[in-house]
Amino acid sequence: MSCWYNNPAPEGDIAVSTRIRLARNINGYPFPARMSAAQRQEVNAKIKDVIDNNSSSNLKYIDMAAVPENERFSMVERHIASREFVLNPQNKAIIISDDETVSIMIGEEDHIRIQVVLPGFQLENAYKIADDIDNMLCGALDIAFDSELGYLTECPTNLGTGLRASVMLHLPVSEQTGEMLRLTESVNKIGFTVRGMYGEGSNAAGSLYQISNQITLGISEKNAIDNLKIIADRIIGKERELQKSLNKIKTEDICMRALGTLKSARILSSSELITLISRVKLGINKGVISDNINPIKILIEGQPYMLMKTHGTMTDEERDIYRAQTVREALS
Amino acid sequence: MLCEKCQKNTATTHIRSVVNGKKTERYLCAECAQKEGISAFSDAGLGDMLASMFGDALALNPSGAQARCNCCGSTFADISKTGKAGCPECYKTFYNDFLPYLKRVHGSVKHIGKASKAANADCKPADNLAALKAELAELVKAEKFEQAAQIRDKIKEMEANL
Numbered sequence: 133m134s135c136w137y138n139n140p141a142p143e144g145d146i147a148v149s150t151r152i153r154l155a156r157n158i159n160g161y162p163f164p165a166r167m168s169a170a171q172r173q174e175v176n177a178k179i180k181d182v183i184d185n186n187s188s189s190n191l192k193y194i195d196m197a198a199v200p201e202n203e204r205f206s207m208v209e210r211h212i213a214s215r216e217f218v219l220n221p222q223n224k225a226i227i228i229s230d231d232e233t234v235s236i237m238i239g240e241e242d243h244i245r246i247q248v249v250l251p252g253f254q255l256e257n258a259y260k261i262a263d264d265i266d267n268m269l270c271g272a273l274d275i276a277f278d279s280e281l282g283y284l285t286e287c288p289t290n291l292g293t294g295l296r297a298s299v300m301l302h303l304p305v306s307e308q309t310g311e312m313l314r315l316t317e318s319v320n321k322i323g324f325t326v327r328g329m330y331g332e333g334s335n336a337a338g339s340l341y342q343i344s345n346q347i348t349l350g351i352s353e354k355n356a357i358d359n360l361k362i363i364a365d366r367i368i369g370k371e372r373e374l375q376k377s378l379n380k381i382k383t384e385d386i387c388m389r390a391l392g393t394l395k396s397a398r399i400l401s402s403s404e405l406i407t408l409i410s411r412v413k414l415g416i417n418k419g420v421i422s423d424n425i426n427p428i429k430i431l432i433e434g435q436p437y438m439l440m441k442t443h444g445t446m447t448d449e450e451r452d453i454y455r456a457q458t459v460r461e462a463l464s
Numbered sequence: 465m466l467c468e469k470c471q472k473n474t475a476t477t478h479i480r481s482v483v484n485g486k487k488t489e490r491y492l493c494a495e496c497a498q499k500e501g502i503s504a505f506s507d508a509g510l511g512d513m514l515a516s517m518f519g520d521a522l523a524l525n526p527s528g529a530q531a532r533c534n535c536c537g538s539t540f541a542d543i544s545k546t547g548k549a550g551c552p553e554c555y556k557t558f559y560n561d562f563l564p565y566l567k568r569v570h571g572s573v574k575h576i577g578k579a580s581k582a583a584n585a586d587c588k589p590a591d592n593l594a595a596l597k598a599e600l601a602e603l604v605k606a607e608k609f610e611q612a613a614q615i616r617d618k619i620k621e622m623e624a625n626l
Contacts, residue, residue, distance in 0.1 A: 157552055159552055160535070162536040162550055162551040163548070163549065163550060163551055163552075165548070166536055166550050166551070219494075220473075220494055220495070222473065222495075263578075266578075270580065275580045276552030277579070277580035278555060278556075278575070278587040278588075279575065279579070279586055279588075280573065280574060280575060280587060280588045281555055281566075281573070281575055281587055282575030282577065283580065284549075284552040284555050284587075285549075286548050286549055287547070287549075288547075288548075288549065288562060288565060288566060288569065289569055289570075291555075291566065291570070291575075292570065292575045292576075292577065293575075293577045293578065347569075347571065347572075348570065349566060349569075349570035349572055349573065349574075349575060350570055350571065350572020350573070350574055350575070350576055351572070351576060351577070352576045352577035352578075353577050353578055354577075355576075
């Protein structure tokens, strides 16, 4: 199956993915949290109509209630839907493009959440795609908008552009040297947030961090994206510099041991996979591991529901064995 | 187990309450629990944080405690509790109530950027007397008395013209 992480990733040595999200709502309905089942179905039908009448689009409308549980939760692991969205699928729908670059959640926190995910660092491209979808879809609907407050959203923190732009970066050395703490602090001061992509709290498993804008009112889409671009560029530059200064033989040893374990393990947990994949990714940057390997693909396809959606439901133990097998196959 | 209220969805919320020594137990689905104002503990954290930023805004509440949104029936107290609006119309009904909160979150209350083609009527009230009063209260609280005096004069002038 084609998915965003199979495509080439610009600045992919550090940048894993770029995501753009636009929040939109339709006039005359409460926000989803307060909608009745009938109102939800009405809104779904309105949006489906627009998609059906647009023959040029490669978008597919899917009723979430009809999607099996494993497939539903795997959407979260592929970053095309949120956990809150798939948890209760009743009266919700998602619209997805062929390569899953575009996903539109209907009935999440807002009526419409347009999302674009691209591999690597491609903020402008991702925004252009999201903006085109917005024009096509929302141009045909009575969208809640105010000249002072911008797009009206359930959460006042999204008012204005309704835009959340984020970049996922792999920052193993910035993390190790403590640079990450300093970075997080200064990024927070200028209205952006840094959080770990996997793991809970401050523990960012696999050294994967997501940097995103917080402010949406009083700043244009272009400025918000330009600012994020400048910040991410600096963080990427710093990480590259730090990776260059690493002790060669020690780094090679760590990376090759990680690859060795992934190639030979018979039981592999999610948390071990992410730790080892992070080292393999560093090894590719250092030129000691072949760049034919796509570590992000292996990481995402090794997530619990991604494994179960093709193989059927498994116990934790069975899954760890199956995960080890699929990773070995991917690396052989 | 099915939700005892709607008898449709799976019950995911178990509420045990003791009132005057009488114990009651209820099993609801997420949707019905939410309708009754019972939310899962997992989203309590962020909701609380958003709600706490409404603190001062609720104290001012220029629209008054009784005011309700015509579209969804929310009061501003409902909105402050969850940190979230009920429907797009809420922003029109409670425009002046939202302003101090929005200033704190975004640092600005004027949208710059893409405009929807189908822009509906403005949320901002044509008569900004209530907004001025809210601003006055804020300035007094911040002990910015010089600016407050200017606003007070403006209010007096507007009220005289009514």
